[in-house]
Amino acid sequence: MSASRHLQRLEAESIDIMREVVASFARPAMLYSIGKDSAVMLHLARKAFHPAVPPFPLMHVDTTWKFRDMYAMRERAARESGMELIVHINQEGLARGIDPFTSGSALHTQVMKTEALRHALDTHRFDAVFGGARRDEEKSRAKERIFSLRTATHGWNPKAQRPEPWALYNTRLRAGESMRVFPLSNWTELDIWQYIRAEAIPVVGLYLAAERPVVWRDGQWLMVDDERFVLAPGEEVETRKVRFRTLGCYPLTAAVESDADTLDAVIEEMMLARTSERAGRLIDADEAGSMEKKKREGYF
Amino acid sequence: MGAPAPKDAASQLRFVTCGSVDDGKSTLIGRMLYDAKLLMEDQVEALVRDSRMHGTAGEDIDFALLVDGLEAEREQGITIDVAYRYFATARRRFIVADTPGHVQYTRNMVTGASTADAAVLMVDARKGLLEQTRRHAHIVSLLGIRHVVVAINKMDLVDFAQTRFDAIVSDFNEAAAGFGFASVQAIPVSARFGDNVTEASARTPWYGGPTLIGYLEVLDTDTAGADGPLRFPVQWVNRPNADFRGYAGTLAGGSLRAGDEVVVAASGKRANVARIVTMDGDLEAAVCGDAVTLVLDREIDISRGDMLSAAGHRPVVADQFAAHLVWMGEDDLLPSRSYLLKTGRRTLAATITDIKHRIDVNTRQKLAAKSLALNELAVCNVSTAEPIAFDPYDENRQTGSFILIDRFTNATVAAGMIDFPLRRASNIHWQALSIDAGKRAEQKRQTPVVIWFTGLSGAGKSTIADIVEKRLFALGAHTYTLDGDNVRHGLNRDLGFTDADRVENIRRVAEVAKLMADAGLIVMVSFISPFRSERRMAREMLPDGAFIEVHVATPLEVAEARDPKGLYRKARAGELANFTGIDSPYEPPENPELVLDTVAHDPQALAGQIVAYLRQRGVLEG
Numbered sequence: 001m002s003a004s005r006h007l008q009r010l011e012a013e014s015i016d017i018m019r020e021v022v023a024s025f026a027r028p029a030m031l032y033s034i035g036k037d038s039a040v041m042l043h044l045a046r047k048a049f050h051p052a053v054p055p056f057p058l059m060h061v062d063t064t065w066k067f068r069d070m071y072a073m074r075e076r077a078a079r080e081s082g083m084e085l086i087v088h089i090n091q092e093g094l095a096r097g098i099d100p101f102t103s104g105s106a107l108h109t110q111v112m113k114t115e116a117l118r119h120a121l122d123t124h125r126f127d128a129v130f131g132g133a134r135r136d137e138e139k140s141r142a143k144e145r146i147f148s149l150r151t152a153t154h155g156w157n158p159k160a161q162r163p164e165p166w167a168l169y170n171t172r173l174r175a176g177e178s179m180r181v182f183p184l185s186n187w188t189e190l191d192i193w194q195y196i197r198a199e200a201i202p203v204v205g206l207y208l209a210a211e212r213p214v215v216w217r218d219g220q221w222l223m224v225d226d227e228r229f230v231l232a233p234g235e236e237v238e239t240r241k242v243r244f245r246t247l248g249c250y251p252l253t254a255a256v257e258s259d260a261d262t263l264d265a266v267i268e269e270m271m272l273a274r275t276s277e278r279a280g281r282l283i284d285a286d287e288a289g290s291m292e293k294k295k296r297e298g299y300f
Numbered sequence: 301m302g303a304p305a306p307k308d309a310a311s312q313l314r315f316v317t318c319g320s321v322d323d324g325k326s327t328l329i330g331r332m333l334y335d336a337k338l339l340m341e342d343q344v345e346a347l348v349r350d351s352r353m354h355g356t357a358g359e360d361i362d363f364a365l366l367v368d369g370l371e372a373e374r375e376q377g378i379t380i381d382v383a384y385r386y387f388a389t390a391r392r393r394f395i396v397a398d399t400p401g402h403v404q405y406t407r408n409m410v411t412g413a414s415t416a417d418a419a420v421l422m423v424d425a426r427k428g429l430l431e432q433t434r435r436h437a438h439i440v441s442l443l444g445i446r447h448v449v450v451a452i453n454k455m456d457l458v459d460f461a462q463t464r465f466d467a468i469v470s471d472f473n474e475a476a477a478g479f480g481f482a483s484v485q486a487i488p489v490s491a492r493f494g495d496n497v498t499e500a501s502a503r504t505p506w507y508g509g510p511t512l513i514g515y516l517e518v519l520d521t522d523t524a525g526a527d528g529p530l531r532f533p534v535q536w537v538n539r540p541n542a543d544f545r546g547y548a549g550t551l552a553g554g555s556l557r558a559g560d561e562v563v564v565a566a567s568g569k570r571a572n573v574a575r576i577v578t579m580d581g582d583l584e585a586a587v588c589g590d591a592v593t594l595v596l597d598r599e600i601d602i603s604r605g606d607m608l609s610a611a612g613h614r615p616v617v618a619d620q621f622a623a624h625l626v627w628m629g630e631d632d633l634l635p636s637r638s639y640l641l642k643t644g645r646r647t648l649a650a651t652i653t654d655i656k657h658r659i660d661v662n663t664r665q666k667l668a669a670k671s672l673a674l675n676e677l678a679v680c681n682v683s684t685a686e687p688i689a690f691d692p693y694d695e696n697r698q699t700g701s702f703i704l705i706d707r708f709t710n711a712t713v714a715a716g717m718i719d720f721p722l723r724r725a726s727n728i729h730w731q732a733l734s735i736d737a738g739k740r741a742e743q744k745r746q747t748p749v750v751i752w753f754t755g756l757s758g759a760g761k762s763t764i765a766d767i768v769e770k771r772l773f774a775l776g777a778h779t780y781t782l783d784g785d786n787v788r789h790g791l792n793r794d795l796g797f798t799d800a801d802r803v804e805n806i807r808r809v810a811e812v813a814k815l816m817a818d819a820g821l822i823v824m825v826s827f828i829s830p831f832r833s834e835r836r837m838a839r840e841m842l843p844d845g846a847f848i849e850v851h852v853a854t855p856l857e858v859a860e861a862r863d864p865k866g867l868y869r870k871a872r873a874g875e876l877a878n879f880t881g882i883d884s885p886y887e888p889p890e891n892p893e894l895v896l897d898t899v900a901h902d903p904q905a906l907a908g909q910i911v912a913y914l915r916q917r918g919v920l921e922g
Contacts, residue, residue: 006312006393008590015591016535016550023536023604023645048548048591050579052540135384142383161381163407163628165414165715166701168642172710186395188386 007195014041014183015048016167017146018130021181022055024171025128029086031117032058032077034070035247036203037132037184039077040192043201044183045130046081057084059129061120063112064089065100065249067225073204086124090116100251101230108249118154121178128171128179136188146185152176189245190270197263207266209243209258220254245270313516316397316412316445318436319422324453328422328491329385329398332513335498336387382412391517401432406439406661406675407628410715413443414701417521420449420512425458425488429471431662437472438661441479442624442677442717444697447521448476450486451512455504456493462506483519487512526588529613530554530562531691531699533644534606538593546577546593547602552644552698553691554610555587556594564600565607565615565689571596605646607689607699615699618721619687622656625672625680629706629713633672636804638837639713641684643702649685649840650704651807656680671800681722693717708833737843740820744778747919748817750842751910753826754835754889755852756881757867758859760898760906764852765824767907772822777920780816781824782809797878803834810838817846822919830886845917849892850910856881858899 021028030045032038045054058081060074078085090098093111100108121129135142145161147169162170173179184192196203214221215235222229224237229251231237242255243266260269319325385396397412399405401422413419419440423433440448450472458464469486476484487496488504489512495501498513509515531553538546556562556573563570575595576583586592594608602608609615627633633652641650656679658669672678693700704714741748751768753761765781772779788795792808795801806829816823829835839847859881860868871879878884894913896906914920 004311009312012550012589012591019536019548019591020645047579049538050577050593051544051546052538136386142385143381158381162712163411163703163715164712165411165703166698167415168701168703170642170703170705170710170712172640172705174710186384186386188388190388191393 004194007191007198010187010191011044011047011195013167013186014044017169017181017183018045018048018054020169020171021128021130021179022049024169025179027124027126028056028128028130029059029124029126030054030056030083030130031132032060032074032085033132033248034060034066034074034077034204035132036192036196036207037134037187039073039201039203040187040195041130041132041184042077042081043199053082056130057086059086059088059120059124059126061113061116062087062089063100063108063116063249064094065108065112065228065251067204067206067223067247067250067253069204069206070247073202076202086120088116088120088123090119099228100249101228105252108252121154126178127173128181130181130183132184133182134187134189134192135182135185144182144185146182147171148180148182149173150178150180154178156180190267193263193267193270197267204247206244206247208263209241209261209265211239212242212255213237214240214242214255221257222253223250223255225250312393312395313418313519313521314395314397314416315418315420315516316399316409316416316440317420317422318399318409318413318440319401319432319453323401323422323424324491325401325422326398328420328451328453328489328497328512329396331491331494331497332394332396333385333387335494335513336389382408389513389517394516401436403432403435403661404675406435406677407626407715409436409439410443410626410628413440413445414697414715416443416445418447418449418516418519419445420451420516423450423452423468423472425452425454425464425468428464428468429475433472434475434663435661437476437479438664441476441481444693444717446480446482447519448481448484449512449515450484451491452486452488453491455488455495456490460488460495460501460503462504465507485509485515487515526553526555528553528691528696530556530560530608530610531615531696532556532562532594532608533646533699534602534604534608535645536604537602544595545599546595547608548591548593549645550591551586551588553588553696555585557585558582561611562594562596562608563611563614564602565609566617566687567601567606569600569602570611571598571600573597605644607644609689615689615691616721617687617689619684620653620722621682621690622719622722623680623682623702624659624693624717624719625652625678625682625704626715627672627674627676627678627713628715629711630674631706631709631713632799633714634800634803635671636800636807637833638707638807638840640705640707641682641688641702641716642705643688643690644699646688647705648688651683652680653683654681670798679719680716682716690718692720706833707836737818737820740818744820746777746820746822747846747917748820748822749846749848749914749917749919750813750817750823750825750838751848751850751914752813752829752835752838753824753850753852754829754892755854756856756859756886757828757879758862758864759852759854760896760903761826761828761852763903764896764906764910765826767903768910769824771907771911772914772920775920777822778820779822779824781826782813782816784809784827787812787827797884799831799878799884802830802884806831806834806838810834810841813838814841817842822914828880828886830880830884832887832889835889848894848913848917849889850894850896851889851892852896852898853888854898 090112098108098111133141145164213224215237221242240257243258244255260266317325383398385398387394397416399409399412421436452465452468465488488507489496495503496511498511500511532549532551534547535549538548558573558576560573573594574597576586577593635652638649638651640647655669657666658676658678661677691699700718702716703712706713753765755761762783769779769781792805795805813823813825870876871882880886
């Protein structure tokens with residue numbers, strides 16, 4: 001590969017973490033959320049276990065509100081990696097009619113993501129789950145361990161974290177406990193993009209700018225991805241050249257106007273950017289500490 | 301404008317910052333991120349919001365709030381935990397481990413320093429060198445960091461006086477003598493106003509050295525172990541099919557080329573590297589830090605935890621060694637307690653056999669110690685259940701380090717740095733004997749077991765054990781009873797009742813019980829044995845099924861009312877310290893084989909329950 005020494009060091013560290021999980025846990029799984037971080041994490045997993053197929057399944061907690069391009073990428077990733085894909089949907093939430101437009105982002109996230117994830121973990125009894133979170137994303141993440149212990153009810157206790165000197169990870173669990181493991185902890189958004197370019201990793205096309213149907217709402221561009229998008233009075237669908245820095249549920253993920261339609265342009269644009277990527281996540285925009293709260297409740 | 305684009309040749313520097321919030325450490329990191337244009341608009345907005353709510357910088361933005369990520373930290377205005385921060389300049393990528401400075405957070409500083417290439421020590425120009433700075437320098441040196449920057453901060457508050465700066469530098473050089481730093485660079489800064497952080501300050505014309513960022517950009521640090529001999533701890537055996545067997549792992553030292561001869565450190569078996577496999581194709585060579593998969597030219601017995609090494613430079617293999625230990629557990633270290641030790645890819649049982657001395661982290665004085673509390677540092681002798689391969693920490697930070705894990709709480713309770721192997725370890729070998737435990741038991745027509753009675757003083761343990769032994773004896777079984785009080789008159793008469801002594805008391809009795817079971821006997825052990833960890837240790841020493849834990853579950857008020865030896869009365873009167881149930885804890889068993897209710901049944905009936913259980917388990921023949 002042609003990546004820098006810096007990226008090589010990050011890559012080796014992530015691979016080492018993944019191998020440690022497979023060697024230490026009985027039932028690992030990889031939370032795969034289809035975005036750029038998941039794409040890098042999956043690529044690293046394939047490298048870590050080559051020539052074997054990574055010995056764990058991919059799990060997607062599906063809110064049913066992802067962009068259509070994301071669903072296409074999900075199927076492609078499973079096919080190309082040869083890994084089992086588990087799609088988990090909170091059917092009870094669907095039956096209750098929870099959706100991001102009418103239920104609001106907080107309830108939708110709580111039921112279709114946090115509760116769904118807890119339910120998925122209980123159903124499959126996974127004892128270690130990889131997540132693609134990075135420490136540079138958010139303040140409380142900056143203090144989370146790479147091997148992060150969860151109670152039997154999936155709670156996070158920030159005050160009882162295990163020290164990780166010399167990357168000697170303590171993998172011991174009591175009955176019912178599980179581990180969230182973050183192999184990309186030390187990567188930054190810029191690292192992710194430079195690695196995607198260096199390794200030619202396929203990512204969802206929405207990250208690159210294109211003409212797309214969007215609506216201006218609450219100071220942000222939302223993309224009209226399917227007929228479920230309900231226009232408020234006075235709103236109009238426009239066509240703009242936009243792209244996404246982060247991908248989630250389409251009604252909860254804002255686009256930015258951009259001409260960056262190649263990876264090189266995206267990287268260049270990002271280095272000039274003056275807002276962090278999570279600014280595009282509508283669910284974080286409440287008071288400071290909201291991520292810490294969600295994590296204590298079992299969010300990734 | 302944004303940050304300049306790091307080229308793909310960018311290298312990485314990991315450094316740790318040490319200092320307390322009063323020194324302006326978090327402010328300095330916030331300043332570096334801000335200057336590197338890595339603070340985004342929405343983050344600045346959040347910062348302005350937080351500064352009004354919790355800030356300590358008046359109308360100014362309080363950069364410290366940027367790095368104090370947890371709610372408790374923001375509320376209390378202190379940094380509690382290690383935080384990792386990332387920024388880049390045109391020349392380098394930086395990973396900063398931001399660690400709190402107070403003595404009660406030593407464990408967090410140790411964690412942050414353990415993987416750092418360099419350290420930035422903060423000193424408040426007004427206060428000069430404090431005990432705390434000496435402690436930081438000491439810990440940084442102990443953790444093997446060889447490059448130190450002394451950032452003398454708040455120069456704006458001493459009018460950028462050169463005399464002040466020079467005096468502190470001279471104090472530091474004196475304090476750091478003997479720490480073995482390869483480079484020390486002192487820089488006068490004002491984190492709050494940015495002087496000499498990224499831009500050279502016009503207010504320190506007398507200072508001709510580099511700015512902080514300028515220095516960190518070019519600092520040349522050698523990765524520990526990179527130049528040393530090959531060390532490859534096997535992490536995972538990759539066997540996707542019968543045709544492929546690869547050993548996956550990360551080089552912890554040295555380098556490797558296809559064709560090289562390697563040797564398994566513990567067994568001495570040799571092979572040559574046939575392939576260095578990666579998904580990008582086979583490599584000709586791999587260096588320290590690379591995560592690869594090795595295929596060898598012949599099949600030898602290798603599993604996770606084994607260390608492949610250079611044939612000419614094998615690591616030490618020993619089961620006893622001296623080490624520096626930083627205690628990180630909430631509960632004190634108890635010598636003789638069995639902990640789990642993890643080093644490289646190996647996890648196994650270990651005990652601290654001896655605390656040579658404690659070291660005061662502030663004064664570096666050597667002190668006598670019987671146990672260790674949170675954040676204390678000591679030199680100890682460590683004994684592992686099996687020999688392990690290691691290097692002295694001085695030579696290799698990865699193969700010379702370990703953590704200890706509490707077997708019961710699973711907490712990581714210590715970080716250790718190995719100094720040297722202890723000679724006696726290599727000279728005592730297991731003697732293979734021709735009459736084994738099975739043959740001895742067969743001759744006695746019984747299955748040897750250890751019946752372990754645990755419970756409060758006065759619960760009725762010895763009374764019941766005595767009746768059980770009489771009945772077994774009558775049935776023709778070969779038995780022995782180890783009684784707590786009796787053993788304390790002989791084998792354990794040197795031990796008192798502190799937690800450390802209680803652990804050693806149980807360890808010795810468990811070893812004796814094990815020998816007796818090995819001799820074919822049915823052993824009754826009647827000991828208060830208040831801690832779960834030691835009972836678990838005894839269980840794990842014995843073959844599966846040979847440990848029968850009997851909880852004599854007499855409630856405290858009942859035992860105290862009985863008080864057959866008058867001990868509770870003395871304890872209540874304050875004449876007897878560390879008395880279980882009164883001022884020393886009793887941890888009841890979680891899954892004992894039997895629980896005896898001494899309130900509902902008399903000792904005869906309870907002994908009957910035990911004998912019936914032994915018959916049902918097939919311990920007694922006929």
